Amino acid sequence: MSDSVKLPKAPRRRAPIDVTQERQPTDAEFADACDLIDWLGPEFHAALREAIGEGKGRPGSVPARAVLVAWTLNAFQEGSRAEHTDVASQIVACSDTQLAALGMSRLPPHRAYARIWDKTTRIHEALEEGFDFAIKGSKVHVDLDWWCDALAQGSIPADLPRSRTRAVDGTDWETCGTFVQPDAEYDGATPPDTDTPLEEHAKTLAKTRARLKGRVPLGPDGRGIYTNDSGARAGHRSANNQHNAGMYNGYEGHLSVQTRDFTYRGRPGELTFGPEVPNVITALRLTEAGAHRGHAAVPMLLAERVPDAGQRATPDRAGTSLSAVVWDRGYSLLAYENAHGPLWMAGIQPTFDLTTAQREQIQVMVDIDWLDGAPFSKHTPSHLRDLPREGRNDTWDERVRLRSLYDERARWRFSHHGLPDADGFVRLICPFHAGRLRATNLPQGKASKSAPLVTLPDGVDKCCSGIVTAAPEFLKLAQAQALLFQTTAWTMAYGPRVLVETGNSLIKDKYATLNRAYTKLMGLAKRKFALAFLIAGINRRIVRAWRAKQADEPGHRRRLRKFEATRAGLVARSSAEVECSASTNATTTTHRSAPTAPPSRVAKPQRSRPGTRRPRTPSPLRT
Numbered sequence: 001m002s003d004s005v006k007l008p009k010a011p012r013r014r015a016p017i018d019v020t021q022e023r024q025p026t027d028a029e030f031a032d033a034c035d036l037i038d039w040l041g042p043e044f045h046a047a048l049r050e051a052i053g054e055g056k057g058r059p060g061s062v063p064a065r066a067v068l069v070a071w072t073l074n075a076f077q078e079g080s081r082a083e084h085t086d087v088a089s090q091i092v093a094c095s096d097t098q099l100a101a102l103g104m105s106r107l108p109p110h111r112a113y114a115r116i117w118d119k120t121t122r123i124h125e126a127l128e129e130g131f132d133f134a135i136k137g138s139k140v141h142v143d144l145d146w147w148c149d150a151l152a153q154g155s156i157p158a159d160l161p162r163s164r165t166r167a168v169d170g171t172d173w174e175t176c177g178t179f180v181q182p183d184a185e186y187d188g189a190t191p192p193d194t195d196t197p198l199e200e201h202a203k204t205l206a207k208t209r210a211r212l213k214g215r216v217p218l219g220p221d222g223r224g225i226y227t228n229d230s231g232a233r234a235g236h237r238s239a240n241n242q243h244n245a246g247m248y249n250g251y252e253g254h255l256s257v258q259t260r261d262f263t264y265r266g267r268p269g270e271l272t273f274g275p276e277v278p279n280v281i282t283a284l285r286l287t288e289a290g291a292h293r294g295h296a297a298v299p300m301l302l303a304e305r306v307p308d309a310g311q312r313a314t315p316d317r318a319g320t321s322l323s324a325v326v327w328d329r330g331y332s333l334l335a336y337e338n339a340h341g342p343l344w345m346a347g348i349q350p351t352f353d354l355t356t357a358q359r360e361q362i363q364v365m366v367d368i369d370w371l372d373g374a375p376f377s378k379h380t381p382s383h384l385r386d387l388p389r390e391g392r393n394d395t396w397d398e399r400v401r402l403r404s405l406y407d408e409r410a411r412w413r414f415s416h417h418g419l420p421d422a423d424g425f426v427r428l429i430c431p432f433h434a435g436r437l438r439a440t441n442l443p444q445g446k447a448s449k450s451a452p453l454v455t456l457p458d459g460v461d462k463c464c465s466g467i468v469t470a471a472p473e474f475l476k477l478a479q480a481q482a483l484l485f486q487t488t489a490w491t492m493a494y495g496p497r498v499l500v501e502t503g504n505s506l507i508k509d510k511y512a513t514l515n516r517a518y519t520k521l522m523g524l525a526k527r528k529f530a531l532a533f534l535i536a537g538i539n540r541r542i543v544r545a546w547r548a549k550q551a552d553e554p555g556h557r558r559r560l561r562k563f564e565a566t567r568a569g570l571v572a573r574s575s576a577e578v579e580c581s582a583s584t585n586a587t588t589t590t591h592r593s594a595p596t597a598p599p600s601r602v603a604k605p606q607r608s609r610p611g612t613r614r615p616r617t618p619s620p621l622r623t
């Protein structure tokens with residue numbers, strides 16, 4: 001007998017799979033799960049049944065819709081895991097009425113696991129292969145990326161406020177596969193850290209891949225497979241409270257999280273925020289670890305649509321496109337044409353942190369100095385040129401001082417003179433011609449009344465040589481940051497990026513534990529299928545928290561008033577003590593100014609009106 005024949009394994013005796021461990025879903029939980037799956041629409045369900053050949057095989061199997069509802073019920077439970085056993089238990093635990101609503105009869109417990117496993121496999125295979133359905137005349141193509149976005153969007157109720165701004169971040173997901181190759185090496189397209197320039201990483205990567213060839217099994221993407229999960233790849237992750245920084249094997253998820261809109265009116269010291277919105281996850285892409293982040297996150301952002309106010313999203317993605325995205329250096333280090341370029345073309349303005357390489361000063365045009373990726377006048381004073389980055393340990397005062405320097409420098413910038421033309425050429429105008437600065441030794445046309453008067457060096461009699469036309473390449477060098485780096489406006493816009501962490505902490509820790517043990521499903525397709533349900537569950541939790549917070553608004557205002565009264569009382573008392581000690585200690589020559597009370601409604605003398613309550617006597621703050 002030849003060695004190449006793979007013989008089947010002998011059956012093993014094992015305990016039957018227990019699917020009776022779940023409690024019966026409450027009517028509210030059941031209704032929520034059905035609502036999400038039915039939101040996909042009868043057209044989707046008909047196309048799915050067609051794709052998996054439902055109704056043609058043996059009668060009495062579990063309908064696809066029932067399996068999807070069971071997966072949803074499982075994901076709506078905190079701390080659940082994506083296991084077929086748990087999903088089968090959900091179906092077994094349903095009441096007769098609930099089963100009738102799912103169009104199925106009670107399954108014998110010993111068959112439930114196999115039936116659920118079977119139907120789940122057929123569903124995610126159909127999703128992986130892709131199929132189309134039509135809704136109101138427009139064709140919708142279904143694949144696993146659409147599936148992830150759809151469950152995220154479908155879990156956001158119609159009445160919640162929506163925005164067109166997103167924060168994006170990645171999250172690692174380790175595979176459950178065991179190592180079969182020792183000495184795994186990182187061979188991903190993304191640099192292992194944000195300080196490694198792209199060109200340098202490309203050189204290292206070529207060497208690594210050459211070394212791996214013939215030594216380890218390679219996937220169709222040419223990357224090493226180190227575990228018995230053939231979909232998992234090596235990736236790099238930063239440290240957190242669960243693991244150290246370093247290499248891992250598995251997958252990376254990119255989350256798009258809704259944050260509130262902002263408006264920039266050309267003043268670097270100001271930014272106007274729109275109304276608060278719940279920080280729900282609105283889209284999701286799962287890739288192999290170390291895969292190109294731009295190729296995953298950019299199509300996700302381009303595909304996203306925001307439904308009109310008061311409307312729920314639709315499976316065919318009706319609505320308006322995004323207007324702004326905030327992301328960190330893990331994305332902004334990417335080449336312009338893979339990240340910010342396509343976003344700008346689609347009208348999505350990026351705000352991002354600059355990498356060390358992006359902060360280097362490159363001379364692009366004679367008349368223009370490039371500082372932190374933006375065009376500035378060559379007369380920009382030297383004390384504003386090489387400004388440090390805001391440090392993690394800087395005090396508040398230091399931060400404010402640094403920001404004011406960046407704001408001051410912003411006056412020296414070249415600004416866009418009109419929109420770029422069809423070929424991408426853009427006209428730039430100098431700060432003196434734009435009237436943002438006035439100079440003592442320059443003949444100048446009209447300037448803004450608030451423009452500061454500056455003195456240019458001796459011998460300078462010209463601010464620039466007129467309006468400059470910059471080639472499209474200029475945008476690539478500038479990386480096209482929407483706001484000037486580190487100005488007050490930029491800092492305010494970049495701040496909400498941390499809101500991605502709320503979703504991240506729910507995924508990793510507080511709602512579910514997305515680690516090696518979360519699922520035994522292997523391969524990208526199965527994991528995309530399962531992760532979509534978890535995101536819907538997390539959104540449901542975020543929405544509940546948002547509603548509770550809105551309901552607590554009057555109570556919060558009351559507590560805030562009490563807090564302000566207490567604080568005003570403390571300030572008033574301490575200033576009285578200072579005055580008292582100053583009058584008793586008359587020989588002291590140094591003058592100490594009494595701290596002034598902060599402006600507060602309660603601190604002002606109030607006219608007493610009939611029916612108004614007297615202000616509470618200040619009580620000391622609890623620390």
Ligand SMILES: [Zn+2]
Nearest residue numbers: 430433463464
């Ligand atoms: Zn000029």
